Amino acid sequence: MAKKTVRKQVGPDTEWFVEARFGMFIHWGLYALGGRHEWMMHREKVPPDVYEQRYLARFNPDLYDPREWARLAREAGMKYFVITTKHHEGFCLFDSRHTDYKAPNTPAGRDLIAPMVEAFRAEGLRVGFYYSLIDWHHPDFPIDKMHPLREDQAAREREKGRDVRKYADYLHKQVRELLTNYGRIDIMWFDFSYPGPDGKGRDDWQSEKLIEMVRRLQPGIIVDNRLDLPGEPDFVTPEQFIPPRWPTDEEGRRQVWEACHTFSGSWGYHRDEASWKSVKQCIWLLIDCVSKGGNLLMNVGPTARGQFDDRARERLAGYAAWMKQHGRSIYGCTAAPDGLAAPEGTKLTWNPASRRMYVHLLTYPFRNLHLPTFEGRVQYAQFLNDASELKFTDADAEKKTPPMIELPPAAPRVEVPVIELFMKA
Numbered sequence: 001m002a003k004k005t006v007r008k009q010v011g012p013d014t015e016w017f018v019e020a021r022f023g024m025f026i027h028w029g030l031y032a033l034g035g036r037h038e039w040m041m042h043r044e045k046v047p048p049d050v051y052e053q054r055y056l057a058r059f060n061p062d063l064y065d066p067r068e069w070a071r072l073a074r075e076a077g078m079k080y081f082v083i084t085t086k087h088h089e090g091f092c093l094f095d096s097r098h099t100d101y102k103a104p105n106t107p108a109g110r111d112l113i114a115p116m117v118e119a120f121r122a123e124g125l126r127v128g129f130y131y132s133l134i135d136w137h138h139p140d141f142p143i144d145k146m147h148p149l150r151e152d153q154a155a156r157e158r159e160k161g162r163d164v165r166k167y168a169d170y171l172h173k174q175v176r177e178l179l180t181n182y183g184r185i186d187i188m189w190f191d192f193s194y195p196g197p198d199g200k201g202r203d204d205w206q207s208e209k210l211i212e213m214v215r216r217l218q219p220g221i222i223v224d225n226r227l228d229l230p231g232e233p234d235f236v237t238p239e240q241f242i243p244p245r246w247p248t249d250e251e252g253r254r255q256v257w258e259a260c261h262t263f264s265g266s267w268g269y270h271r272d273e274a275s276w277k278s279v280k281q282c283i284w285l286l287i288d289c290v291s292k293g294g295n296l297l298m299n300v301g302p303t304a305r306g307q308f309d310d311r312a313r314e315r316l317a318g319y320a321a322w323m324k325q326h327g328r329s330i331y332g333c334t335a336a337p338d339g340l341a342a343p344e345g346t347k348l349t350w351n352p353a354s355r356r357m358y359v360h361l362l363t364y365p366f367r368n369l370h371l372p373t374f375e376g377r378v379q380y381a382q383f384l385n386d387a388s389e390l391k392f393t394d395a396d397a398e399k400k401t402p403p404m405i406e407l408p409p410a411a412p413r414v415e416v417p418v419i420e421l422f423m424k425a
């Protein structure tokens, strides 16, 4: 186990989370049928009744095999997963007593969350629930600037009596179900607040009461930062970007953080999107996060028949091949100590427990890799993929040469080669 390197703990213990570094996000709902973004209801301004009518009775994931999903996640090197129990569209993958808008009332005919949780746990992954605070289907959710009916003045007028307190009651009851009926839950991922005119925030969700209940029902659970609450969250969630450096709180303390990203642009299954990242980019994203002390939550949007499509599988297989040999530069690793700078074209990660430094080569340097800030620090060097020795020469004042590693002319045949440095105590 890695030592606690991160910072003063403010909430529950996040040590396992920081150690794990890599998780799978899953966005699955009725929008998989549309196959054109999980925000389609909003974008196309589809009234809730029309949306329900079009999709509810057609959601038939006949190829759904959560054990396969879990296996693919584990093989990719992921240590936890976060599933959308309900997204903004309001449809629930779980069997809630408080709504009919749920998987048991589709041709699936059952709770789809329970077998997923079981399958991922069986593969050794921790469990996270995403729950959308926003709900475009619920009749008590006041129409606001984000709602599909936002421009329908007649609907706004007709529905102006909607009481957000009733909706908050529903939200709280559903979260109670999720945190009561599925055993130990490790992460609660709420999404999201947009306080201000025609928006919603902590008073609408009753966030303080909500988080109290969450912590009471699942002591030890870690909760994201999207409830619009003051104070330090358990972790922060940069979305679709990588922070330029390790994020800090107002007092300058380093925060626990997790970036979430998609393989292409959409979170839900998108048939026609052409913006898929390459395997190398996907791997680089993970390295980049860890090199700044963060986690990566990488998203898959399964199809409406319940499968990860071939493009997602290809990328997961790319992770699997790379992680099998290079997991050591990811798990339990964090940013390099101050003063040790990454050579040009590389990223560093550092395992404080084993005292090993990992140099990830985005470009493959010719012959010599210079490490000017590493003088007197390195004991031994090798490639991580095959543990083959690399010649390290320390700085030489007479010859005026910096510390350097001699590399073979041909790069290892892996997506991103990594050098493992055994550092002196």
Ligand code: GLC
Binding pocket: 027, 038, 039, 191, 192, 239, 260, 267
């Ligand atoms: C955004 C989007 C949403 C997605 C989420 C993931 O807030 O509303 O579709 O689930 O990001 O972080």
